[in-house]
Amino acid sequence: MAKPTIGDVARVAGVTRATVSHAYSGKRPISAPTKARVYEAAESLGWVPSHSARALATRRANAVGMVIARDPGVIASDSFFPAFIAGLESGLADAEVALLLQVAASRSAEERAYRSMAHGKADGVIVIDLHRSDWRVPFLAELGLTAVLLGAYEQESPFSCVRSDDAVQMRELITHLRGLGHERIAHVSGPLGYVHSHARARAYVEEIGSEELLREGDFGAASGRDLTAELLDVADRPTAVLYANDTMAIAGLSLARSRDFKVPDDLALAGFDDDHLSAHLSPALTSVATDPFRRGRITAEVLLADIGGATPRSVELDCNELRLRASTAAPAPSIAQGGDR
Amino acid sequence: MAKPTIGDVARVAGVTRATVSHAYSGKRPISAPTKARVYEAAESLGWVPSHSARALATRRANAVGMVIARDPGVIASDSFFPAFIAGLESGLADAEVALLLQVAASRSAEERAYRSMAHGKADGVIVIDLHRSDWRVPFLAELGLTAVLLGAYEQESPFSCVRSDDAVQMRELITHLRGLGHERIAHVSGPLGYVHSHARARAYVEEIGSEELLREGDFGAASGRDLTAELLDVADRPTAVLYANDTMAIAGLSLARSRDFKVPDDLALAGFDDDHLSAHLSPALTSVATDPFRRGRITAEVLLADIGGATPRSVELDCNELRLRASTAAPAPSIAQGGDR
């Protein structure tokens, strides 16, 4: 019943503990017959090397951490998150590295979490929800932790970052809508403190040339609904609204319909992040797929490389894809004809 | 720069390593002045005990694991999951226990994950997506791992389980709909292999007395849409549909509207799990809030207790709450009058 140790394996195989270790690590040459005896002994005993002993000896936790500082309500409403985790895991699993998750409610809890990770709990961390000027960057640098930032950090940093240029799709989307005849295009952004919200909003403003129809939301459904209502009440109301995520877009869509707006004829809508629901709504919601799974996988790979001693680098991902759907389709024939007349 | 060890603290405080250890653990009495010197030394050096060294010495990983066996796509579409994790974490954080997440794509990967957890990576595990006859239960028992099952396991098991009686709300919902005059009520279930899907479907069948309008979905949006379409094509079509989760319900709602059904007048709809979007849709979707955060927190508490040696027990939670909203409201006045005439 007692778990076998490397010593038990060594005894059964008739060698020393060091030999068993070498047989597995390959750091020293071991003859084929000896290796076979060791493997067999390990197999018969059901030996699995102790994770903590190895961690102690190698000073490697074989784990990476991620601290989530959002409040639980917001976590739940993010469709990006679970898929990203899955991608991360898939990248980590190959290297047998575990993912340590920690939710921190306060700044001090967050600092504590990072501290304990720096002290042997994790070899590196993934920083999400990056702010434009994020205190965590210098803090983690001081802790001597390896980190990967998710998003384009605008300042100097000693860490790798994995980013994508959301502005491209934002512009594509606006171009598409203009092609359909829309002139008043609004944007409901995420909190502008976040680098990705900010980048999307900036692309919008640059392309449109005005902030008149820009509203700052918080990624939650309630803000999507309320800001949509506000925009529809504007004197010269927008005929199209771009949202920084699908949750807000779906809430906006729902509100628009309850007020008897026809989508896309009266109002065109588009989201961002391509929530799993979006393709299945009626009308299906135009959105930008951001492939969170792949993003997670790449992030994991970059982090593992950095932990292994690679030089931090900035990786630009090209995994955004505009998914044009019915919510921004050309106006229905009947209306189109009406417009032509 | 080098991380201070307990030895450094001992030297500065002028005591031995054992004394430092005892000063913190309290397993031996230490005089107040000595203790003060130790604390001060630790403080000044910024000492944080090494996680791996402690884990090795105490044979406690101070971590609990959770293996997610769903495929990434399904993970992303589950609103229950992130909030549950957040709740778990909140229960674990107080005890300074970390949460280890692992995504396993295959049965063998899953077994490997559990094995490595049993060998020092985790002190216990949380089993989600429980099947009615789940291979993991005997497997984990054999590994000697402590576990908590999420959901009502119907057979004997050596583990605690945290469950709730979803049948109550299912019946409430049906009663409510009947009160509104609905006679043909359908149910789109989740995969019937899962204990919770099965329990909900069973409650439905017992209350309705027929399986004619029961359809087995997979919790995904596509299946919600397609099965709704199928149900609406039935000869004597249902006037109300209950879904086993909100994702399917929202897809169903969307489809119904695209076919010009008025909700709730022509068709009443209700989901389960109260997705963050549901309250903000128009019409807002009736659903059953299952408080995943609280569920997670309680699960963590039970697991920690069991790891500490408590006797496994079955905890029945009472945190489901029916949220009646517009999608199952009384028919609109105009229609109701029409009915009365």
Added chain:
DNA sequence: TCCCATCGTCAAACCGGTTAACCTAGGGAT
């Protein structure tokens, strides 16, 4: 005055691996 219990601390063993240094035997080059 003597004995024993208690308190506070120390020294050393231990947890289960990894790894640097050392040893030995055989083979090829010189």
Added chain:
DNA sequence: ATCCCTAGGTTAACCGGTTTGACGATGGGA
């Protein structure tokens, strides 16, 4: 014949904590 190198292994010292047996000092009871 000598020298050096390499393959294959052993020994022992770590990694950074926890735990336990031993021990001197103090104090109370008989």
